[in-house]
Amino acid sequence: GDLTILLEAPDGSTLPLVSGPGANTETGCGDSSDLGSESGDYNPTSFSTISFSSNALTDAELMGSGTGGASIICDAESCEFFPNADGLDLGSTANFSGTQISSFEELYALGSGVNGAWTLYVHDGGGGDVGVVQDFEICITYTSPTEVCGISDHTDPLEIPNGTIADCSGGIPDLSDALAVPVDVSGIPMDAPIVDIQATLGLQHTRVGELSAVLAAPDGTAIVLFANPGSNTACGNMADFGEETGNFMPIAFDTITFLDSGTNDPELMGDGLMDMDRVCPGPPCDFFPNADGTDLSMTLNFMGTQAATFAELFPQSDALNGTWTLYLYDGDMAATEVGTLEFAEVCVSHGPVPQPPGVPVCYPSDNPDFIQIPDRPVGGCVAGIADLADAAVVTTVVDGIGSAQAVTDVSVSIDIQHTWVGDLTLLLQSPNGTTLPLVHKAGADTETGCGDSSDLGSESADYNPTSFSTITFSDSGSTDAELMGDGLGGTTIICDEGPCDFFPNADGLDLSTTLNFAGIQIASFADFYPQGDGLNGTWRLFAHDGGGGDVGTIEGFEVCITTATIPGQPPVAVCRNLTVNTDCMNTVLPEDFDGGSFDPDGDMLTFSLDDPGPYPPGVTMVTLTVADGTGGTDDCTATITVVDNTTPxxxxxxxxxxxxxxxxxxxxxxxxxxxxxxxxxxxxxxxxxxxxxxxxxxxxxxxxxxxxxxxxxxxxxxxxxxxxxxxxxxxxLPCGWMTWDDHIDCPGSSADYDAPTETFLLTSADCSHLPYSPASEEYAFVKTILCGDGEIIAQVTGLNGLGKAWAGVTMRESNDPGSKKFQVMTALDYLQHRVDWRHTTDGINQSQSYSRYGQHWLRIVRTGSIFQAFTSYNGVTWGVPVNTQVIPMNECLEVGLVVTNVPYATNVTASFNHVEVTPPYVPMSPRGESPETEATGVDQALSLQVFPNPTTGQFTLNLSAFLGQDAILEVMDINGQVIRRLSLGVIEHSTEQLDLFGQPAGIYVLRLRTEDGTTAVQRVILQPRP
Known part of the structure; x- marks a missing residue:
């Protein structure tokens, strides 16, 4: 009762195991019983071994209760206790700086943090009695994680592209400049807890300081593994990964591993080494991730989120299945520093998936074939099992018991066939060798001494099983296994006529004398329960035949285990990242970060944050602490992304x-x-x-x-x-029409267009050009472009102003006053019609006046170098040309409308209707669409235009949509037969002339194909010649 014993974990968490047991006695010094013994001179002569655990049945406060005096505790009672601090509060204890806890379960959350130095404190709080500690030991039960790995799939090493900038400016400007290597990971069970992630790379590079490596999980969350190690110099450390030949071919690779518990900082990778020294010629080469200030939010083509540690990915659980991507970026464009990747491997370790409490989970054997039970080679029956190697063995694997779960029930079901049940002994063995005899020679007190003769299942005449009986064993079974088949006998099948659920009965079987048995024999399924998650692993069913002459087979078996959550378990914190909209700053509740935190034993949870906010726009990392109200806590990290939702x-x-x-x-x-x-x-x-x-x-x-x-x-x-x-x-102005400030040496003039009436309005500002005037050409001019043969038609419908004027249509090489031209004009009967033309640039302007009263529809037709002028009353009947000239002009002309004044008259406005240019102008699409491609589709394609159509033979193609492209033109008849194929080469002119003279009248198809796969098709109707 003098003693207080404390156990301190490596992180300072301290559990009082016992404090003054029995201190409510009259002396106030607790129980007077002894631990161990001593000689007369106070030297120890024996020691007591006392154990403390959560599963113990005796309260440590009752240690020695009822013994007293010099009685040694462990000689007369149990020495296993559960902790009881009996009100001890270490908060006021000098030199105590740890955290007081109340149960072993609170230490479970430390995980691998239990590694390290543990300290046992033993304090004597009463004078006059003495003691000695011989030694102590800590026993920790844990479940080894399961590791699943994926490795990059490529036969040859992958070349890391040289950078696009010089002198290693730092960071990763554009992720698309990096080598991207996919790694597929699969096999993580749903909701499995993740305990570790590591990435291993096989690398060769001639300068480690130029490289940066980023690993992105399937959801896009990325971790910078390292970034320009040693970048306090221009391009980081000069040491090498692996080795290469003189022509930059890799001959050796360094293998480096990254994990949160890595022992080395990658920023120091190659530190102290010289050029051509290898960073990792041999192990160890493990590093923890270090972004060294690299901010991926500044990297083009990075669409994910950045994490600092692998642990930030753990909450994703089975979402980590999928394609991971390793990015390797070379930050310098120097061609002399190059490298390759041999392989990339990602390994994810996970613990067992916790099962819901109280729900039996069954684990069936996976044997592909029936397991035959070896028959005793001689007749008669034998008691016991001489050698366990003579038994048939079937296995199954249990893997779903969590560390926070207590086992509350175990049962086994066996699908079996045998022609004499009394021959059988069945044993169930847990992973640590603990063995429960289920049944031993049922009914062996019969006259034959070979047990009950009833059958399990049935067989054919050649001893092949035709059916199986399913027998179940549990502590709650309704029937004693010793009575299996009792009262049936012969060939009666047990499960057809009687119960098939039994409680175990070894019937005196003692396995201690059995060869090849090294386990512990138990008497009930309940004896398995204390093993807890130690029941994870391989279970074995042994079937032994102790009588000769009858045979049997096992189809399979399954072990079913029911668990319940152990009380007092600490909570499990699960975080989620937040994205919130806010007016520049934001504060949120701690619960908002909760991503499914839970307490295994159902305690009410409370939440707190290390940084409660408010948070600025951008990304902030916070730690969420979850407490269960009984002293248990856990924490996790998350990010809050504050989005400025203040609208512009x-x-x-x-x-x-x-x-x-x-x-x-x-x-x-x-x-x-x-x-x-x-x-x-x-x-x-x-x-x-x-x-x-x-x-x-x-x-x-x-x-x-x-x-x-x-x-x-x-x-x-x-x-x-x-x-x-x-x-x-x-x-x-309409598509393709335009004017200049100076028009044709007539500045101040203007042009406009009234869309509803399709009327052009052209005003000349104090400009004139009389017929036959060789020079001083002045016109208001609005124009479009005509390439190749074609025509322009317009009706002059008005001339308004202070004087008389001429208005008409023109074709000319440019708006220069000395340009070659051909034009026809009307004065609306106030003056004679006139045709003007100029054969040579800066040559003499020539005119012809003529009377065409009332004919104010004007038309010019160009055919090669031949220009013809027409007039009409109605725009339908044109008659013979009023003038024809042969003028060599450029392929493409400026065609349009003109107006000029009689001398000294000013500001005359002409109105034009029914303006038509053939072939019409084809505007460029704003999205750069081209005719009928896979990208644009037919509905967006520009057409292949033909003029005239129908035609009597000659026609002109408008190729303006295909300028600059290499093309072939095919002419096909109505049956699809190609009758002409023209290689157009690179199209430099917007028109192409063809003549179908000699072909019979009918329908023809033109098909234009360009080198990029574009196709345009147009139908042409060929009419008979008059």
Whole structure:
């Protein structure tokens, strides 16, 4: 009763085992019984061995109770106790700096932290009696983890790409520049607790300091294993991984392993070594991960989250099955420093999957064939088992008992066939050799001495089993195994006529004399229970035939184990990462980080954080501590990602007008400042992104008002966004039409277009050009492009201004006043019609005036170098040309509308309707779509245009959509027969002329194929010649 005994774990957790047992006695000094004995001079002559555990049945406070005096405790009573501090509080004890706990179970959470120095403190709190400690021992039962590994799948070493920058600027600018190596891991059971992760690499590189390695789990969470070791120099340490030949071929690799418990810092990898010295010529080469400041959030093409340790991945459990990716990045572009990867291996270790308490879990044997029970080679029966090697053995593996579970029931079921049950002895053996005889020669007190003759299952005439009986043994069995088959006899099958569940009965069997038996014999299933999770492992069923002449077979068996949670277990903390939206700062509750924490024995949990917040935008790591109210705690780490959900502050335009002047489209992103003059992040950031719907406004929308929705997002993930709608008025000229400030030496002129009426309005500003004037050419001019043969048609419907004027259509090489040209004009009957032309650049302008009263539809047709002018009343009937000229001009011409004044008249506006250019202008798609490809699809393809169609023979192809591409043109008849194939080479001109002269009238198909696989098809109708 003088003694207080304390046990201190390596981390300082201290468990009082006993404190002054029996101290409620009259003396106040506790129980007076002895431990061990001593001589008259106080020297010990014997020692008592006392044990403390959670499973003991005796309270340590009762140690020596009822003994007293000089009685030695362990001579007369049990020496196994469960701890009882009896109110001891170490908080006021000098020189105690640890944590007081109340049970062994609280030490379980230490895991591998139980490794290290344990200390036993023995304190004597009463004077006059003395004692000695001989020694003590700690016994720890644990479950070895199961390891599953995956290794990269490649035959040859993989070359690590050289970097794209010089002199090792640090970090990983772009993950796509790294070597990416997949490693597949599988076999982690659902909900299995993860206890360790490690990665092993076989590396060769001529400068270790250039390399960075990142390992990403299947969900994208990535750990930087190392980053430019020794990077206090320009490119880190100069030592090598492995060896290479003079031509940079690897001849040896260094094997390095990374795990949280690694002994070395990778930042010191190669520290103190010289160039060409190997970092790891031999073991040990294990390192803990060290990112050395590398922030993957700054790395392009990295879409995951960054973790600092492997332990942060443990909560994912079986989600770690899948494809891991190793990234190896070379931070220097020097071609003299290169390397290769021999292999990458990822190993995940997990513990057993805890089973729900109170639920029996059965573990069947997996023997592929029936197991024959060896028959006794001679007739008659024998008692006992002479040699265990004579028995049949069937095995099964138990692997689901957790360390926090107590075993509450064990049973076994056996599928068996035998023609004389009384011959059989059945034994069940746990992994540590503890053996329970289930039955021994049932009914062996019969006259034959060979036990009951009833059968288990049935067999054919040639002794092959045709059916099996299932017999079950448990402590709660309804029938004594010794009575198996009692009252049946003969060939009666036991399980057809009587009970098949039994409690064990060894019937006097003593295995201590059995050869090849080295275990411990027990009498009931309950004797297995104290082993707890020690029952994980291989179980064996022995079947021995002690009588000759009858045979049998085992189909299989299963062991069923029921468990319950051990009271007083500490909680298990499970974290989850949080992403929250907030106004720049945020505070959350500790419970928000809970990802499924639980207490094995159902205690109420409370949660606390090492950093309660508020948290700034970005990622913050926190530690969640879970307490169960009985002193048990556990913690885990998580991250909180605070997303700034303060929407950007914006001011959008009330409206915007776009004026097309030759543009095919406007990209809204180019108009950002006009659409949104003011935009900034409400939390002070400046990284905003803009998106637009629609993203483009095209020239064929002239005349419309388009509502453009602009969405502005700040840079967080997920982003916080706001939007507005700006009405955009689409004004200006139709697709392909444009003008210049100086027109044709007529500055101040203007051109406009009224989309609803399809009317061009062209105003000349104080410009004139009389017929037959050789020089001083001045016109207002709006134009488009015509390449190759074609025509322009327009109706002049008005001339408004202070004086008289001419308006018409033109074809010319440029807007230079001296350009070659051909044009026809009308004055709406105020003056004569006129045709002007110029054969040579800067040559004399020539004119012809003629009277065509009322014919204000004008037309020019170009065929090669031949230009013809026509007039018409109605745009349908044209008659013969009013003028024809042969003028060699460029392939592509500026064609369009012109107006000029009579001298001294100003500001005359001409209106034009029914303006048509053939072939028409084909605008470029804003998304760069090309004709009929797999990427665009037929519905987005540009067409292959043909003019005229139908044709009497000659026609022109518009190839503007295929400029710069190498192409072949095929002409096929209606039956698909190719009648002409033309290699166009690289298309440099927007038109190509063909002639089907000599072919019969009908339908033909043109097919254009480019070298990139693009195909465009058009049908042509060939009419008979008149």
């Amino acid at each position: 502050l914006i001011e959008c335009a009330d409206g915007l007008t776009l004026n097309f002047n030759g543009e095919d489209f406007f990209a809204m992103e180019d108009l950002e400042k006009q659409l949104v003059p003011v935009a900034f992040d409400g939390c002070g950031g400046d990284d905003l992104t803009f998106s637009y719907e629609p993203a483009y406004i095209t020239c064929d929308q002239v005349g419309e008002v388009i509502d453009v929705e602009i969405t502005i997002c700040e840079s967080a993930d997920p982003a916080s966004c706001t939007s507005c709608v700006v009405p955009v008025t689409v004004d200006g």
